[in-house]
Amino acid sequence: MVGVAAIIDQLSHLPPMPASVVQLSALLHRPEARMDEIERVVARDEALTLAVLKAANSARFGAPGRVFSLRESVIRLGIRRLFRIGVEAQSRAVLGRGAAGWGLERGALWAGALGGAVAAESLARRANGADTDLCYVGALLRDIGKLALEEALGAGYVDRILARMTEGASFSETEREAYGFDHAEIGALLVEAWGLPARVASIVRWHHHPPAEGAAADPTIDVVHAADAVAHWAGLGIGDDGLQERLDRRVRESLRLDRIVIEQEIARTWSTVVELEPAIASAHRKEHIA
Amino acid sequence: MGGISAVPARMTEGTGARIVVGVADARTSCDPAAELITFALGSCIGVTLFDPVARVGGMLHFMLPMSSLNPEKAAANPAMFGDTGIPALFHAVYALGARKERLVVCAAGGAELLSDDGQFRIGHRNRTLVRRIFWKNGVLLAAEETGGTISRTLVLSMAGGRVTIRNRSEERVLWSA
Numbered sequence: 001m002v003g004v005a006a007i008i009d010q011l012s013h014l015p016p017m018p019a020s021v022v023q024l025s026a027l028l029h030r031p032e033a034r035m036d037e038i039e040r041v042v043a044r045d046e047a048l049t050l051a052v053l054k055a056a057n058s059a060r061f062g063a064p065g066r067v068f069s070l071r072e073s074v075i076r077l078g079i080r081r082l083f084r085i086g087v088e089a090q091s092r093a094v095l096g097r098g099a100a101g102w103g104l105e106r107g108a109l110w111a112g113a114l115g116g117a118v119a120a121e122s123l124a125r126r127a128n129g130a131d132t133d134l135c136y137v138g139a140l141l142r143d144i145g146k147l148a149l150e151e152a153l154g155a156g157y158v159d160r161i162l163a164r165m166t167e168g169a170s171f172s173e174t175e176r177e178a179y180g181f182d183h184a185e186i187g188a189l190l191v192e193a194w195g196l197p198a199r200v201a202s203i204v205r206w207h208h209h210p211p212a213e214g215a216a217a218d219p220t221i222d223v224v225h226a227a228d229a230v231a232h233w234a235g236l237g238i239g240d241d242g243l244q245e246r247l248d249r250r251v252r253e254s255l256r257l258d259r260i261v262i263e264q265e266i267a268r269t270w271s272t273v274v275e276l277e278p279a280i281a282s283a284h285r286k287e288h289i290a
Numbered sequence: 291m292g293g294i295s296a297v298p299a300r301m302t303e304g305t306g307a308r309i310v311v312g313v314a315d316a317r318t319s320c321d322p323a324a325e326l327i328t329f330a331l332g333s334c335i336g337v338t339l340f341d342p343v344a345r346v347g348g349m350l351h352f353m354l355p356m357s358s359l360n361p362e363k364a365a366a367n368p369a370m371f372g373d374t375g376i377p378a379l380f381h382a383v384y385a386l387g388a389r390k391e392r393l394v395v396c397a398a399g400g401a402e403l404l405s406d407d408g409q410f411r412i413g414h415r416n417r418t419l420v421r422r423i424f425w426k427n428g429v430l431l432a433a434e435e436t437g438g439t440i441s442r443t444l445v446l447s448m449a450g451g452r453v454t455i456r457n458r459s460e461e462r463v464l465w466s467a
Contacts, residue, residue, distance in 0.1 A: 103330070103441065103458060162458070170404050229403055233412050235313035235353055238330040240458045242440040243413075246405045262410050263359050267370065270314060270353060271363060 004181050007152040008189055014151060015094055017194035020045035021086035025196050027079055039074045042082060051089045052082060060276070080133040087196075088117075091140045099146045101155025103240030109147065112237010113140045114277065119234075119269045120227035126255045127219040131199075135223045138203030141196075142224060143237065145187025145204070158240055171244040172208045184208055208245050222251045230262065234270040311336070311349045314370040318348040318382050319448050326446040331399030333413035335420055335436065336444040337376060338396045340451035341388035342467060347448050350379040351399075354412070355419035372419040395429055396453045396465050398444045400436035413437065433465040 023041045027033045042048050049070060055061055056073030061081070068076060077085070095113050098106040116139035124132040149157050161174050175182035188205035192198070202216055203224050210225045211217045229247045231237055251257075311317045311328040319326060326349040328336045340347040350369055357364030357371040368374035383393070400417040403410075417436050424431060435442065435455055443456040444464075453464040 233333050235334045238332040238441045240441060243332050243401050243403045244439045247403050259410055263354055266354060267360050267363055
């Protein structure tokens with residue numbers, strides 16, 4: 001039996017989370033952090049600086065046509081959104097190459113991540129106490145464990161799980177039965193190893209099985225759980241594990257999701273993803289061409 | 291598709307040996323060397339049309355059943371919804387010389403989440419829409435593989451209209467002359 005620690009040890013060839021993002025993550029918990037301190041963290045990372053300037057001057061964050069300096073952008077966006085922008089940039093780089101062993105070719109894993117994040121941002125408005133930016137970040141990273149498992153155990157991992165699937169069991173339940181862990185837990189351990197906030201790791205760990213009570217219960221997890229289903233219904237990030245996960249009834253009720261709401265979220269998620277990254281539609285095409 | 295009024299057909303004719311049909315997308319082809327392919331159908335449905343005489347084919351990958359959910363999005367992209375995408379696909383292949391009575395029509399996808407306690411059933415609603423729209427218009431499905439919880443990749447070979455479904459390493463022929 002392969003142990004979790006052995007898998008994490010084998011992940012050295014996955015790019016680490018940039019130091020700037022880890023530093024922003026630490027600053028999230030320091031309300032006294034000064035703007036110039038935050039700006040220095042961003043300025044030391046050229047890629048993050050570009051991403052922040054692009055975001056601050058985009059229609060997405062409500063300021064098309066204006067040009068903001070880095071200082072103005074940092075003030076305008078705030079620490080939580082800066083963290084989110086940093087994670088998004090890194091996720092795109094890491095997830096963009098896909099996880100072929102899961103049937104997620106180049107572009108598909110990232111499309112699923114972005115689709116979940118977009119859906120989570122919208123669904124967060126329906127949950128009392130959900131943190132919108134953490135919903136976004138957690139949804140982006142929720143399936144990072146698929147990539148990690150592919151790196152560590154190869155494409156045969158999915159074959160072995162699919163061969164063990166039984167009627168009514170979900171994919172993640174079968175993973176745990178076969179290995180004692182699932183891709184969500186491996187993803188959470190990777191997020192912890194990167195030094196990101198424990199709450200993000202918790203979202204990743206529980207996104208298929210949101211706890212109803214206890215210390216781990218969190219409306220932010222509920223939102224990401226539902227967003228995962230919305231992304232799949234929008235045709236984003238569907239791999240060889242198919243649709244073999246559940247949508248928790250308690251979550252459906254607490255988010256007041258009915259058919260019309262869900263179908264609107266599906267349509268909106270797809271449209272937003274294509275609008276944010278038109279390359280996803282064309283990339284899907286190109287990457288899949290043999 | 292006789293009784294259905296035309297909707298703006300934005301289906302474009304694909305070129306090249308492999309023409310990839312994305313989500314909320316449709317493509318047609320007259321190239322006998324080409325194959326139309328759409329990846330990872332989950333609850334979405336893929337519809338293929340092939341006229342063996344005119345050697346014209348088309349494929350649609352729609353996401354949701356009814357355009358009444360968002361007429362604006364449907365106008366911008368009829369392929370997002372079944373009730374606009376299916377007629378648009380038929381009109382697009384007619385425009386290339388296909389005839390309704392010769393068309394071989396297949397469908398795949400419409401899977402469900404393992405359990406959504408019967409509240410949403412997006413795959414089921416998509417499947418029902420396909421059956422209703424074909425029944426109302428006198429179209430017979432030559433073959434279909436729908437439902438379940440799996441992901442399906444759908445391929446239409448323009449050489450002879452063969453339709454196959456791939457799921458991981460397996461390939462099944464859905465329809466062949």
